[in-house]
Amino acid sequence: MDRINGQRGVARAEFASWWHAGRALWSGLDDAAGAMRARHLSAMLRVAPLTMGATALSVVLTAWMLQTTISSLALVLWSGSLLALCVHGFQGWWKRRNLHPETAGPVAIRRATAHAAVMGLGWAAASGAWLPVLDPTQQVWMVVVLMALMCGGTVALSLIPSAALSFLAIITSGLWVGLARSELQLVAPLIGLVGAYAVVMAALVVSAAHFYARGVLTEREASRQGEVFGLLLRDFEESSADVLWEVDRFGRFVNPSRRLAGWAERPADRLTQLTLMQLMKSLQPEGSSGVERLQQALDRGEAFREVPVRVQVASGQRWWAVTGKPLTDEQGVPCGWRGVLSDVTAARQSHQHVAYLAQHDALTGLANRTTIRNRVAQSLEAGGRRGALLCMDLDNFKLINDTHGHTLGDKVLQEVARRLRVHVRKGDVCGRLGGDEFAVVIADARSDDEVQAFAQRLVVSMRVPIEIEQASVTTGVSIGLAFLPDHAQTVDEAMVAADLALYSAKSSGRGRVEAFTSELGEIQRRRATLERELRQALARDELEVYYQPQVDLKTWTICGAEALVRWHHPDLGSISPAEFVPVAEATGLIHNIGAWVLAKASSDAKQLLPGLRIAVNASAAQVQRASFVNEVRQLLQRQELAVGQLEIEITESLLMEDVQTALENLHAIKQLGVRIALDDFGTGYSSLAYLRRFPFDKLKIDRAFIRELTSTSDARAIVRTILQLARVLGMDTVAEGVEEPAQLEVLQHVGCGSIQGFLVARPMPVQSLIQLRESWAKLPRPLFEGALPESVLAELPPAESR
Structure with a gap:
């Protein structure tokens, strides 16, 4: 049942489609209907001479057959009328035989329908009026002719459904009337047979008209799509940077466009x-293999995409990407290729530039860190040959940037790169690792002395002043040297070995060459061990805070103490802060350690050391953190320390880094009631401008000046100047590293505020400091036995006289 219903639905859809097509032919006024009518009429007119000729022959033969029974006048009038219609139809064909109209109006369809109807009426009238009076032979002739006309004429008129159905209906009606009036014995079967033929022919008309109309519509749509495709192709060639190409089965170009001709530089x-291959080969520069790859793609007979081909044209070398698809005819036989030609020169150059930047430093053009590491790896893998890695660092480059600006600093780096290229041998690689760090990889180090001599030549070359923008800039270079594979088995080991040697060169005075040694390796292993163990030190409670008291010189009382972190490792023993603090700063552990020391010192100050000012060292990394101020604020709230009991000490190195952030944080900490002290004053980068901008409460005179206080006039002059400066700016002073009574005598003579050092006490645990405070009043004050030299006293007039 479902199948039957489905078939009925299809039939209804087909009929509806035919009905709408018929209505469009009969009365549609749109362009599509006009074009459809023109196609139908043209198709019918092509067979008009045959149909008119066959009809005229039928009229003449019928009149001749019926002349013995039908009157001559009737036959003349009948045959003359039909022949006139045939002549009229033939004349219409003759006038339009060379015309190919693109559109036709509804009137043309109606005329064709009227012509067919009148022709059908002529035959129907003869059948209805004469068939009963004819003799049997004439009746058979008449029936056969009418049946032939009913079938043939309907088929000839089937492209115009209204004309074909009108003709069929009239002929069928006339034949029925004639048969019904006759006395033939087989009248009923004949009438049924005629009716059956009429139904079949009507169905054929409907089907033929429908399929022809659908074919015309399909052809019209294909033509429209072809026009659109052509427009798109033209628009593509006009607006796109690509060019279309097509070749026949022999590979010759078909309809080449002007743009393709312009690219090929040929008419x-x-x-x-x-x-295509002849063109590509004629444009191929020597040494290129792109044309061979294109030939291989064509030989495979499959579609291919963007085969790169390098060509030489008048504008220079270009890169073309060829994309193609095979074409086949209706039988599936290959008949050529069609595709797109793209100029990818810019993309290729961009890709090459990106690849270059991936291996080279953008500023200097030297190899970058990645390339240096790759060359070190190649040197390590080259069995039987020794290589060498030189790591270099410019001396005083930061000062050049700060003094002359980064633009001139960049030009200095470029000049250094140029000098490196001059000295590096072919086969060796020089590169920039970043900042002012450079490296050279020597592929074949024939002897240690030869490499050392090469490094020394680089040191001498870099000492020559650099003349840039009317400025003479003098720099130098320190070089660390590692031999491969003597000093390393991996790339990382080689880089570390050269860095350690470089660090040793800089520590030994700069402007020199140092080679890696086993002792430096021990230092690195020690550092790695400290880093690993330091990460667990807090969790294992191995760190402890010691305190070194500070004594007021006027009252000789303990006025404060500096909190100092100590590390007692169960296996390594006591580790000096000078050794583990740099490791903590380099690894970022200084944040956790600094926060812990600050919290422990604040807790001790509140609970165990009331009334004592506690100074805590803060690293540059801590002070520059945005969260540092909040950490201090929360600590003060939690411990409820008295205002001014906590003091933060910073070093001068902080002043040379992120000054603005540090300044903002120090001002914010100062507003919390925390004092700020500048440690190691006079040894680094401090200036009066920094002292004005930063809210310091105390200056700590570095132990280097105190050590030479009684023996060097320069040290005494510096100490005197620092004390005068502090008094002018309203700052307290502390002298560090006081170890001798003579130093104490001098400091008291010049009016120093307080002292700190072994003369008073060494750093001690908090309980020892508590005991020291309790017994301090009973302890004797250190005295200097003797008198200061007159030369010293002359240089240091007492503070009261100034």
């Missing part, structure tokens, strides 16, 4: 005589 008519 379009000349291109039709060339094959």
Whole structure:
């Protein structure tokens, strides 16, 4: 049942489609209907001479057959009328035989329908009026002719459904009337047979008209799509940077465009005589293999995409990407290729530039860190040959940037790169690792002395002043040297070995060459061990805070103490802060350690050391953190320390880094009631400008000046100046590293505020400091036995006289 219903639905859809097509032919006024009518009429007119001729012959023969029974006048009038219709139809064909109209109006369809109807009426009238009076032979002739006309004429008129159905209905009606009036014995079967034929022919008309109309519509749509495709192709060639190409089965170009001819630098008519491969080979520069890859792609007979081909044209070398798809005819036989030609020169150059940047430093053009590491790896893998890695660092480059600006600093780096290229041998690689760090990889180090001599030449070359923008800039270079594979088995080991040697060179005075040694390796292993163990030190409670008291010189009382972190490792023993603090700063552990020391010192100050000012060292990394101020604020709230009991000490190195952030944080900490002290004053980068901008409460005179206080006039002058400066700016002073009574005598003579050092006490645990405070009043004050030299006293007038 479902199948039957489905078939009925299809039939209804087909009928509806035919009905709408018929209505469009009969009365549609749109362009599509006009074009459809023109196609139907043209198709019918092509067979008009045959149909008119066959009809005229039928009229003449019928009149001749019926002349013995029908009157001559009736036959003349009947045959003359039908022949006139045939002549009229033939004349219509003759006038339009060379015309190919693109559109036709509804009137043309109606005329064709009227012509067919009148022709059908002529035959129907003869059948209805004469068939009963004819003799049997004439009746058979008449029935056969009418049946032939009913079938043939309907088929000839089937492209115009209204004309075909009108003709069929009239002929069928006339034949029925004639048969019904006759006395033939087989009248009923004949009438049924005629009716059956009529139904079949009507169905054929409907089907033929429908399929022809659908074919015309399909052809029209294909033509429209072809026009659209052509427009798109033209628009593509006009607006796109690509070019279309097509070749026949022999590889010769078909309809080459002007743009393709322009790319090929040949006339379009000349291109039709060339094959694609001939053109590409004629443009291929020597040494290129792109054309061979294109030939291989064509030989496979499959579609291919963007085969790169390098060509030489008048504008220079270009890169073309060829994309193609095979074409086949209706039988599936290959008949050529069609594709797109793209100029990818810019993309290729961009890719090459990116690849270059991936291996080279953008500023200097030298190899970058990645390339240096790759060359070190190649040197390590080259069995039987020794290599060498030189790591270099410019001396005083930061000062050049700060003094002359980064633009001139960049030019200095470029000049250094140029000098490196001059000295580096072919086969060796020089590169920039970043900042002012450079490296050279020597592929074949024939002897240690030869490499050392090469490094020394680089040191001498870099000492020559650099003349840039009317400025003479003097720099130098320190070089660390590692031999491969003597000093390393991996790339990382080689880089570390050269860095350690470089660090040793800089520590030994700069401007020199140092080679890696086993002792430096021990230092690195020690550092790695400290880093690993330091990460667990807090969790294992191995760190402890010691305190070194500070004594007021006027009252000789303990006025404060500096909190100092100590590390007692169960296996390594006591580790000096000078050794583990740099490791903590380099690894970022200084944040956790600094926060812990600050919290422990604040807790001790509140609970165990009331009334004592506690100074805590803060690293540059801590002070520059945005969260440092909040950490201090929360600590003060939690411990409820008295205002001014906590003091933060910073070093001068902080002043040379992120000054603005540090300044903002120090001001914010100062507003919390925390004092700020500048440690190691006079040894680094401090200036009066920094002292004005930063809210310091105390200056700590570095132990280097105190050590030479009684023996060097320069040290005494510096100490005197620092004390005068502090008094002018309203700052307290502390002298560090006081170890001798003579130093105490001098400091008291010049008016120093307080002292700190072994003369008073060494750093001690908090319980020892508590005991020291309790017994301090009973302890004797250190005295200097003797008198200061007159020269010293002359240089240091007492503070009261100034």
